[in-house]
Amino acid sequence: MAYEIITSVQNPLVKRLHQLLDKKGREEQGRFLVEGAHLVEEALKSGAHVVTVLYDQERNLDPACQRALANHPQDTQVIAASAAVLAKLSETKSPQGIVAEVNKTANEWDEWVNKLSDQDDTLLLFLDEIQDPGNLGTILRTAEAAGVDGVVLGKGSVDIYNGKVVRATMGAMFRLPLFMRELGQAAEEWKRQGGRVLVSSLAQDSVAYDQAEYSGKIALVIGNEGRGVSKEMLACADQFVHIPLYGKAESLNAAVAAGIFVYEAQRNRRR
Amino acid sequence: MAYEIITSVQNPLVKRLHQLLDKKGREEQGRFLVEGAHLVEEALKSGAHVVTVLYDQERNLDPACQRALANHPQDTQVIAASAAVLAKLSETKSPQGIVAEVNKTANEWDEWVNKLSDQDDTLLLFLDEIQDPGNLGTILRTAEAAGVDGVVLGKGSVDIYNGKVVRATMGAMFRLPLFMRELGQAAEEWKRQGGRVLVSSLAQDSVAYDQAEYSGKIALVIGNEGRGVSKEMLACADQFVHIPLYGKAESLNAAVAAGIFVYEAQRNRRR
Numbered sequence: 001m002a003y004e005i006i007t008s009v010q011n012p013l014v015k016r017l018h019q020l021l022d023k024k025g026r027e028e029q030g031r032f033l034v035e036g037a038h039l040v041e042e043a044l045k046s047g048a049h050v051v052t053v054l055y056d057q058e059r060n061l062d063p064a065c066q067r068a069l070a071n072h073p074q075d076t077q078v079i080a081a082s083a084a085v086l087a088k089l090s091e092t093k094s095p096q097g098i099v100a101e102v103n104k105t106a107n108e109w110d111e112w113v114n115k116l117s118d119q120d121d122t123l124l125l126f127l128d129e130i131q132d133p134g135n136l137g138t139i140l141r142t143a144e145a146a147g148v149d150g151v152v153l154g155k156g157s158v159d160i161y162n163g164k165v166v167r168a169t170m171g172a173m174f175r176l177p178l179f180m181r182e183l184g185q186a187a188e189e190w191k192r193q194g195g196r197v198l199v200s201s202l203a204q205d206s207v208a209y210d211q212a213e214y215s216g217k218i219a220l221v222i223g224n225e226g227r228g229v230s231k232e233m234l235a236c237a238d239q240f241v242h243i244p245l246y247g248k249a250e251s252l253n254a255a256v257a258a259g260i261f262v263y264e265a266q267r268n269r270r271r
Numbered sequence: 272m273a274y275e276i277i278t279s280v281q282n283p284l285v286k287r288l289h290q291l292l293d294k295k296g297r298e299e300q301g302r303f304l305v306e307g308a309h310l311v312e313e314a315l316k317s318g319a320h321v322v323t324v325l326y327d328q329e330r331n332l333d334p335a336c337q338r339a340l341a342n343h344p345q346d347t348q349v350i351a352a353s354a355a356v357l358a359k360l361s362e363t364k365s366p367q368g369i370v371a372e373v374n375k376t377a378n379e380w381d382e383w384v385n386k387l388s389d390q391d392d393t394l395l396l397f398l399d400e401i402q403d404p405g406n407l408g409t410i411l412r413t414a415e416a417a418g419v420d421g422v423v424l425g426k427g428s429v430d431i432y433n434g435k436v437v438r439a440t441m442g443a444m445f446r447l448p449l450f451m452r453e454l455g456q457a458a459e460e461w462k463r464q465g466g467r468v469l470v471s472s473l474a475q476d477s478v479a480y481d482q483a484e485y486s487g488k489i490a491l492v493i494g495n496e497g498r499g500v501s502k503e504m505l506a507c508a509d510q511f512v513h514i515p516l517y518g519k520a521e522s523l524n525a526a527v528a529a530g531i532f533v534y535e536a537q538r539n540r541r542r
Contacts (some may be wrong), residue, residue: 007493026296048490053302086387095311110307134405138526139525140526141520141523141524143519144518144519145516145517145518145520145522145523146517146518147517147518168524169542170520170522171520172518172520175518175519176518210289210465210538234387243534245416246416246417246418246537247415247416247417247418247419247443247446247447248415248446249412249415249416249441249442249443250441251416251441252411252413252416252530253409253412253439253526253530255409255524255526255527256412256413256526256527256529256530257530258408258527258532259524259527259530259531260531263531266517267481
């Protein structure tokens with residue numbers, strides 16, 4: 001750990017970190033920002049490489065983060081900074097006084113899926129162009145809570161390293177195997193390993209969510225907020241599943257629907 | 272219907288409507304604003320009194336809203352305005368080109384609860400200090416979709432007429448009996464009518480959500496995002512119910528938890 005204090009928002013490190021608030025900067029640098037003691041602690045405790053931690057010198061370094069830093073296997077630069085610097089790097093109304101710069105870590109889908117054996121009762125979530133950052137983050141939080149084994153994100157999704165997504169996951173994104181992969185291809189490889197695909201859809205032969213066959217290796221597909229699941233993924237479906245609407249609502253919120261769907265799958269698999 | 276065109280953001284009507292973007296203005300006037308063709312249409316079709324509709328003269332009045340206006344039983348002022356006026360009254364990034372001013376309508380809890388008979392299999396939701404507007408709106412949307420018979424909002428909740436809440440309900444708030452009532456009192460009156468109270472809580476004797484007794488007259492209580500259910504409501508509980516967490520997450524998002532809870536109640540009641 002190296003100690004220095006940064007007080008200028010013009011400091012080159014601050015300028016570089018500030019670029020991580022935009023998708024372009026995150027893609028160029030291959031890193032993203034995490035704000036708040038709880039998320040920084042979760043990042044440090046996960047397998048992710050935390051490159052830099054910046055904290056408000058007036059508020060001191062959070063004790064839980066200090067402990068997590070002591071056990072973090074990678075080299076992390078820990079730097080005190082002024083409140084103005086932390087405010088510059090904050091996306092929230094009240095800056096949390098701590099941010100961390102984290103390396104994006106890619107999970108290798110091909111490797112992972114090819115290692116699955118016939119005995120594995122894996123439960124996956126395929127996310128098909130989820131657009132709202134709060135929805136995506138909440139779905140990841142729910143998936144981790146429900147004990148999902150992995151999440152595959154297709155190309156049209158909102159950037160998972162967007163600050164709103166990261167905050168809405170409440171740290172779950174650091175504990176969940178995430179794969180970025182073209183969904184149609186991933187589904188094909190999944191099926192080749194004996195996996196089944198259950199697609200959330202109101203198609204004619206769709207069964208009620210509590211009547212679906214959830215045993216074995218299954219992937220649940222959740223579609224875009226407005227358009228639902230893409231044609232490509234509808235074509236991959238082994239079964240269409242829907243959540244009944246008893247009122248006059250035309251649909252459920254995507255994160256709520258994902259939660260009801262994945263919890264019903266687990267309820268069935270565990271009984 | 273009276274026709275005129277408002278082009279100045281200084282127009283007294285525009286100034287008065289602008290006050291409805293704040294809670295204080297909504298309380299003083301007893302009205303609230305609804306933005307976007309879909310929500311305005313839902314408001315017009317519901318029993319609510321729509322006092323004024325303002326639409327962007329360059330975009331014309333939405334045809335579905337025109338039809339709903341023709342059937343709306345109350346007197347509604349329909350006024351064309353400039354894009355600048357609509358932008359002034361908009362809370363969204365891209366103004367929708369139409370807003371409506373709607374009278375708050377209070378449902379009378381006492382009257383409603385006293386009319387319940389022994390045979391009624393009513394399903395209620397009690398919301399105990401939900402703070403996030405998106406969560407509250409999404410819970411109302413889910414409740415309506417799940418066929419809940421009514422929602423009781425306690426005192427500490429975020430203002431239900433907040434624009435973010437209204438938008439997140441996707442119109443469900445106009446189709447759902449809503450009661451504003453001190454929750455402890457409402458629970459007492461509910462129990463006097465033979466209703467049971469199921470509280471979402473991790474208390475020691477809490478049962479898994481799929482093991483609870485959901486038959487008859489029941490109220491499900493959903494607590495605050497951080498603190499959970501208040502002591503007062505814990506004390507009213509006939510049964511504590513929880514959703515198991517299989518990962519390392521400490522909790523679920525409040526709207527997701529409400530969705531899983533209420534859909535499981537309906538699944539049980541309908542089989």
